[in-house]
Amino acid sequence: MQETVTVRFSVNGEPVERSVEPRMLLSDFLRHELDLTGTHVGCEHGVCGACTVLMDGDAVRSCLMFAVQAEGAELTTVEGLASDTGEGPRLHVLQEAFIEKHGLQCGFCTPGFLMTLIPFLRDNPTPSETEIREAVSGNLCRCTGYQNIVSAVRFAARRMATQPEVPE
Amino acid sequence: MNARYFGASVRRNEDERLLTGQALFVDDVHLDEMLHVAFLRSDYAHARIKSIDLSTARSRDAVLGVYAAGDLGDYWQPGPLLVPPPPIERLEFHEATQVPLARDKVRHVGEPIAMVVARSRYEAEDALALIQVDLEPLDAVVELEAALADESPRLHEHLESNLAAHVIQEKGDYSAVADKAAHVIKRRFRFDRGAAAAMENRGVVADWNAKSGELTVWDTTQAPIPIRNGLARLLNIPEAQVRVIAPFIGGGFGPKIMMFYPEEVLIPWLAMRHGRPMKWIEDRQESFFATTQERGQIHDAELALTEGGIILGVRDVFWHDTGAYDPYGLTVPINSQCTLLGPYQVPNYYSEFRSVFTNKPIVTPVRGAGRQHGVFVMERLLDIAARELDIDRVEIRRRNLLAPEDFPHDHEIIYQDSAPLVYDSGNYEAALDKAVERMEYKQFVREERARLRAEGRNVGIGIVSYIEGTGIGPYEGARVTVEPSGTVCLATGVGTQGQGHFTTFAQIVADELGVTPDRVHVVTGDTGRFNWGTGTFASRGAVVAGSACHEAAVAVRAMVVAEAAAALEVDADDIELAEGTARVKSRPETCISLGDLAVRSNPLRGAVTPGTNPGLEATAYFGPERGTTASGVHAMLVEVDPETAMLKILRYLVVHDCGRVINPMIVEGQIVGGVAHGIGNSFYEQLHFDKAGQLLNASFMDYLLPTATDVPHVEVDHVETPSPYNPLGTKGVGEAGAIPVGALFAQAIEDALGDGAPEILEMPLSPNRLFELLSEAGYYRSPSQQE
Numbered sequence: 019m020q021e022t023v024t025v026r027f028s029v030n031g032e033p034v035e036r037s038v039e040p041r042m043l044l045s046d047f048l049r050h051e052l053d054l055t056g057t058h059v060g061c062e063h064g065v066c067g068a069c070t071v072l073m074d075g076d077a078v079r080s081c082l083m084f085a086v087q088a089e090g091a092e093l094t095t096v097e098g099l100a101s102d103t104g105e106g107p108r109l110h111v112l113q114e115a116f117i118e119k120h121g122l123q124c125g126f127c128t129p130g131f132l133m134t135l136i137p138f139l140r141d142n143p144t145p146s147e148t149e150i151r152e153a154v155s156g157n158l159c160r161c162t163g164y165q166n167i168v169s170a171v172r173f174a175a176r177r178m179a180t181q182p183e184v185p186e
Numbered sequence: 187m188n189a190r191y192f193g194a195s196v197r198r199n200e201d202e203r204l205l206t207g208q209a210l211f212v213d214d215v216h217l218d219e220m221l222h223v224a225f226l227r228s229d230y231a232h233a234r235i236k237s238i239d240l241s242t243a244r245s246r247d248a249v250l251g252v253y254a255a256g257d258l259g260d261y262w263q264p265g266p267l268l269v270p271p272p273p274i275e276r277l278e279f280h281e282a283t284q285v286p287l288a289r290d291k292v293r294h295v296g297e298p299i300a301m302v303v304a305r306s307r308y309e310a311e312d313a314l315a316l317i318q319v320d321l322e323p324l325d326a327v328v329e330l331e332a333a334l335a336d337e338s339p340r341l342h343e344h345l346e347s348n349l350a351a352h353v354i355q356e357k358g359d360y361s362a363v364a365d366k367a368a369h370v371i372k373r374r375f376r377f378d379r380g381a382a383a384a385m386e387n388r389g390v391v392a393d394w395n396a397k398s399g400e401l402t403v404w405d406t407t408q409a410p411i412p413i414r415n416g417l418a419r420l421l422n423i424p425e426a427q428v429r430v431i432a433p434f435i436g437g438g439f440g441p442k443i444m445m446f447y448p449e450e451v452l453i454p455w456l457a458m459r460h461g462r463p464m465k466w467i468e469d470r471q472e473s474f475f476a477t478t479q480e481r482g483q484i485h486d487a488e489l490a491l492t493e494g495g496i497i498l499g500v501r502d503v504f505w506h507d508t509g510a511y512d513p514y515g516l517t518v519p520i521n522s523q524c525t526l527l528g529p530y531q532v533p534n535y536y537s538e539f540r541s542v543f544t545n546k547p548i549v550t551p552v553r554g555a556g557r558q559h560g561v562f563v564m565e566r567l568l569d570i571a572a573r574e575l576d577i578d579r580v581e582i583r584r585r586n587l588l589a590p591e592d593f594p595h596d597h598e599i600i601y602q603d604s605a606p607l608v609y610d611s612g613n614y615e616a617a618l619d620k621a622v623e624r625m626e627y628k629q630f631v632r633e634e635r636a637r638l639r640a641e642g643r644n645v646g647i648g649i650v651s652y653i654e655g656t657g658i659g660p661y662e663g664a665r666v667t668v669e670p671s672g673t674v675c676l677a678t679g680v681g682t683q684g685q686g687h688f689t690t691f692a693q694i695v696a697d698e699l700g701v702t703p704d705r706v707h708v709v710t711g712d713t714g715r716f717n718w719g720t721g722t723f724a725s726r727g728a729v730v731a732g733s734a735c736h737e738a739a740v741a742v743r744a745m746v747v748a749e750a751a752a753a754l755e756v757d758a759d760d761i762e763l764a765e766g767t768a769r770v771k772s773r774p775e776t777c778i779s780l781g782d783l784a785v786r787s788n789p790l791r792g793a794v795t796p797g798t799n800p801g802l803e804a805t806a807y808f809g810p811e812r813g814t815t816a817s818g819v820h821a822m823l824v825e826v827d828p829e830t831a832m833l834k835i836l837r838y839l840v841v842h843d844c845g846r847v848i849n850p851m852i853v854e855g856q857i858v859g860g861v862a863h864g865i866g867n868s869f870y871e872q873l874h875f876d877k878a879g880q881l882l883n884a885s886f887m888d889y890l891l892p893t894a895t896d897v898p899h900v901e902v903d904h905v906e907t908p909s910p911y912n913p914l915g916t917k918g919v920g921e922a923g924a925i926p927v928g929a930l931f932a933q934a935i936e937d938a939l940g941d942g943a944p945e946i947l948e949m950p951l952s953p954n955r956l957f958e959l960l961s962e963a964g965y966y967r968s969p970s971q972q973e
Contacts, residue, residue, distance in 0.1 A: 055214035056207015060385045061470040065886035096207040113205040120851045124684025125204030126385045126436025151894040161684050163862030164894040
């Protein structure tokens with residue numbers, strides 16, 4: 019048995035405390051220990067971006083981190099994006115925009131795009147098309163050709179500007 | 187047909203699950219007591235296995251089993267020949283299919299040699315390092331032509347050479363017309379390999395329940411039903427006791443229909459042997475070696491024309507790289523052979539190919555499946571002919587296009603589906619006209635190009651035509667059921683990898699039954715729910731499975747109407763279906779819900795008329811006589827910077843004809859995504875093998891997929907020529923976007939570079955390769971560059 023260490027952090031607002039092997043990737047920990055399988059693994063070498071999650075509000079690649087490195091952090095995964103209204107989930111504006119603009123096909127890369135775009139739109143609420151394309155240029159999608167992802171981001175940005183009360 | 191949703195951009199039923207992380211992919215399957223498998227793969231492309239020592243790996247605590255070929259006993263056998271060759275006269279085919287674990291020899295880098303079962307994937311990979319394999323390297327077969335030289339090393343000892351197949355298809359008499367032709371163009375064209383690169387790698391989870399004798403397998407396959415049938419045969423259990431589920435699949439693009447991959451036969455075997463659930467998930471590096479690839483071909487092609495640019499005939503002799511094994515038969519090279527004819531009238535055709543074994547990963551269809559090569563050769567020949575005959579590029583195409591009255595058009599050769607190559611319908615000139623007009627082609631070549639050139643900008647235009655054989659048989663099926671809740675359930679056998687089947691199939695059924703598409707619950711790719719069918723390939727889902735959904739819905743509609751007529755005591759002709767109810771046309775308030783009718787049709791007590799079937803449920807199958815022929819035109823405005831050999835795509839337009847469109851939003855998504863794939867295959871993606879057959883760029887850092895900054899905005903326009911071969915009038919679209927892009931790049935780049943530009947006769951390009959071509963052609967020394 020490998021040596022384990024205890025790690026504590028929060029995921030989607032819930033505290034987590036587990037003992038893990040120091041070598042366990044954060045992506046594997048989220049997916050296989052916490053069963054938060056919405057975070058996907060496409061390359062395990064930090065290029066495709068499918069495994070992107072938020073750590074203290076910033077987008078990070080969970081396949082390039084060990085779970086122990088998240089000690090004390092606040093993590094958000096795609097499962098934490100919709101808000102719970104008590105009557106079922108209420109989708110984030112960005113999620114709704116992806117539906118509206120057909121911003122996904124197989125949907126495998128999609129959680130990574132969403133988690134990359136959340137902090138991007140927070141920091142740049144009125145992005146140009148060029149800025150959007152640059153923002154997601156570290157995320158690979160083989161299905162969509164990116165066009166409808168860009169449309170969805172523009173749509174979401176407009177909605178967020180006109181409906182400031184919607185959840186971040 | 188009551189077309190309320192058919193033809194509308196209905197939002198997708200599947201999106202919410204995918205966007206909230208609730209969609210189940212194979213790697214999301216967690217089962218109690220599950221064990222994990224890792225494979226030891228060959229580092230050499232060609233080597234003799236002298237010895238394997240598994241003892242150290244077996245001694246690890248975390249390891250529950252380590253296996254090499256010899257440990258598989260009678261279970262070790264070569265895989266099936268998936269697609270037997272079509273009935274073509276004089277055809278020569280040599281079968282050599284892949285094996286579960288290499289026994290005496292390895293034949294490509296990444297071929298599995300041994301496997302470890304351990305408590306975790308981490309521990310399984312640890313143990314791989316403890317396996318001792320003694321490999322004696324052999325010379326590798328890498329180049330296509332050298333593969334058939336007398337002195338070439340041989341991959342398969344049971345064959346006399348590395349020849350996998352030799353096929354000639356002929357129509358008319360090319361030699362006779364070439365002798366008399368005013369003009370003959372001759373060139374050599376090359377296409378190299380790329381990866382399909384679905385974002386989700388492959389994976390298999392298997393669970394054997396010894397008490398019930400049931401095997402359940404989750405597999406990232408495009409063809410769950412044939413996998414089920416094959417596993418039942420291999421493992422000697424009844425088909426009904428095997429359930430194969432292809433849940434949400436993170437992109438397919440062809441390689442996920444290679445049946446059987448070694449892992450697909452080994453993981454279920456391990457699950458039965460260990461009595462515990464077993465999981466293997468491919469990692470990205472493995473995927474570069476172990477998942478099938480495509481596109482290596484060399485063509486020596488000739489085009490014979492009249493002085494006026496009318497095609498007299500084509501002769502094409504080509505080499506096809508099938509990789510280390512040929513389980514997928516001849517689908518890819520026959521697609522190349524047939525698709526070359528394009529939308530044109532070609533009265534005489536001689537096409538001959540040799541498929542050869544090489545020490546590289548196995549070749550099976552990847553989005554386009556050989557069609558790219560045919561389009562590239564034909565479009566390039568026409569471009570060169572146009573230049574040499576001083577005819578406009580669009581005009582030479584126009585002079586040779588099949589006319590709307592030429593259909594059905596029989597090309598007098600055999601297609602990949604073993605049926606004669608007959609085009610069903612088309613309106614090619616209309617698509618070309620649209621593209622010419624929207625791109626302002628005439629104005630561009632007359633004035634704009636020169637004006638930009640005067641500003642020092644190298645901007646060119648490209649415009650190419652293509653066809654795609656889609657929607658082939660044999661058949662698919664569907665079952666439609668109205669449940670007491672009023673929910674309509676639809677089950678079909680094809681797997682889905684992002685094409686929007688949960689929505690398009692629902693639209694087809696919703697129209698017949700008068701419900702909204704979101705009330706149609708669609709199940710695809712689960713043999714426990716529907717177990718007849720073949721799979722998702724050849725752009726056929728919407729055509730073949732979609733037609734089966736339609737037929738089943740029509741049958742259920744008749745049942746609903748009959749049941750409602752009895753319940754409401756009116757004639758069946760007076761019933762209409764709308765808003766989830768059956769109602770009297772003249773008195774809509776007199777109605778009964780579909781759910782209540784479902785209850786009525788399944789009485790719990792009392793007597794029924796003998797012969798009555800319970801429920802509102804019907805199953806239907808659809809098998810077309812032959813495939814449908816989709817078509818299109820791609821056009822592009824590109825700016826080339828000769829100094830860096832970098833490109834900037836200024837405009838990209840697709841005019842596409844896939845017959846009647848079920849959901850324009852989804853169809854355009856498929857096309858745009860295909861274009862992105864094609865752009866990758868044209869200017870970014872290339873698998874580089876060295877002389878030893880070693881793959882040099884097996885990562886996403888070194889193998890470049892196009893990103894959001896590389897793919898331009900793509901404009902899409904449609905021509906709709908319905909297919910007469912299915913009740914919906916649809917044609918396939920899944921692969922279309924990727925097919926003509928290489929031909930388009932070549933033409934547009936040449937146009938942008940102007941005088942002194944090299945002829946582009948190969949794909950893929952890259953900035954480096956384009957720079958080399960320009961240098962070799964002396965472009966940088968040409969007068970036009972030294973103004």
